[in-house]
Amino acid sequence: MRQENRTVLSEVDVNVPSVARMYDYYLGGKDNYAVDRAAVAELDKVVPSTKPLAINNRRFLQRVVRVLAEDYGVRQFLDHGSGLPTQDNVHQVAQGIDPKSRVVYVDDDPIVLAHGRALLQEDDRTVVIQADMRRTDQIFANEEVQRLIDLSQPVAALFVSVMHCIPDPGPEELVKQITERLPSGSFVVINQLVSENKETRDFVTNFMDESTQGHWGRVREPHEVERYFDGLEVLEPGLGRINHWRQESELALKEPDTGDWYEFGGVARVP
Template sequence: MADRRQKRAPLEVDTSRPGTSRVYDFMLGGKDNYEADRRLALSVLEIAPGAPAAARANRDFLTRVVRFLAAEAGIRQFLDIGAGLPAQDNVHEVAQSAAPDSRVVYVDHDPIVLVHGRALLAVDDRTAVVEGDARDPDAIIDDPETRRLIDLGEPVGLLLLGVLHHLADHEDPAGTVARLMERLPSGSYLAVSHFHNPVDHPEASNQAYAAEKLFNEAFGTGRWRTREEILACFDGLELLEPGLVPLPEWRPGSGDRAKPGPAHHTLVGAVARKP
């Protein structure tokens, strides 16, 4: 905890307000977070004690998806939107361990993410960190760094992990995904993880509503969506088996750190291919 208290932020960062990437970092046991982030995280834990397990499940899902895309699907270029702070098994590390020529563009709008990401990746000419927001897909795709590494004539692995639930309904998350996928060629893949409201399970659904309210108070937007609402983000794409499932159920591996448990329902995810 001493390291966390001494953590200093870049001058342009307002550490009096929590940041989504930094709250996630806290849940993963990281040190790139501040007092406001920890206060919100502790409030979340009062509602959802399984939140750290859900965060680990999301990280494990990222690892399995990227390994599958690089090792089995032949994907050599990845666009990770809402990348968050660097952590164990980053996209470029997983992809390049399976296919050394893999190229990765990380996208985020959090100043701390951009500072840390650029420092980490400065020596790697096959990775880049781009400032951008999922709400403006064309700006991301047309950024010079994106175009330097991403060849739009070849399939792309698009990662939107833990991102779309931060968009309000009026921001049209399914439409955002559609606009991104329109810019990518056939044979590209989409991976999504999303906070889930299991409306058929009253206790879990009430927990989801309470967590959603807390996040809206902190960040202004956010929706824990139903299965049908999340599936709408995959319209026109070919869902891979096992479909949209709780994250620990998507092609589990022996190296997973998160196991099915009380937080099993919290996050769901899927991978789909553009025909």
């Protein structure tokens, strides 16, 4: 392992669960620790549908990237809160359509930075930067972002399953900050955990906030997520459960049920 990656990994706190590492465990990854697996076990006792929810979310991300690249010609992707690398990442899907596609992953978890760098050493069209996704000015000032992202051309800004990590009123402000910077014809992809069941919302919010020592926002209601899209042109089929978004077959619609909490969102164009 390169020295810079060893330095980054030395910053990882293995005593506090990480949302990125918990998600990695749900997807069958190996970049997680005992504390993450213990948190998953406790969460599953009350909401056992979390693993299929993570799977649905990953499939949505892959469909979105493919549709934006194939049908809308997007060649630039800015993935906020990207998490740990797994199979069929954004750059793999996008570059499978056009090898010249450029991708920037943004995450504030040091283990994401270390593993991302190791994965992408030979790919000069894809980078991982360590930054708080709410720091839009800092992200766009980054040299690697400026090298790869051309703001005279459409960009797809991805916020896939991350807005529930942001306290109020952060999500709405973040969407405004990013859309003000993106050129017309760009796209914003947003989904987050929601529930109409107050007991579920409160339990998951409190559990994750305590487990991650404050690195969490809250589970919200669908109508709250709809406000993120104010002023944007929502693409068909509109906003809703993400496992219904542009599925390619009736069989695919039978993705795992996630009970009374699910990922809600969609894709919108910047006017």
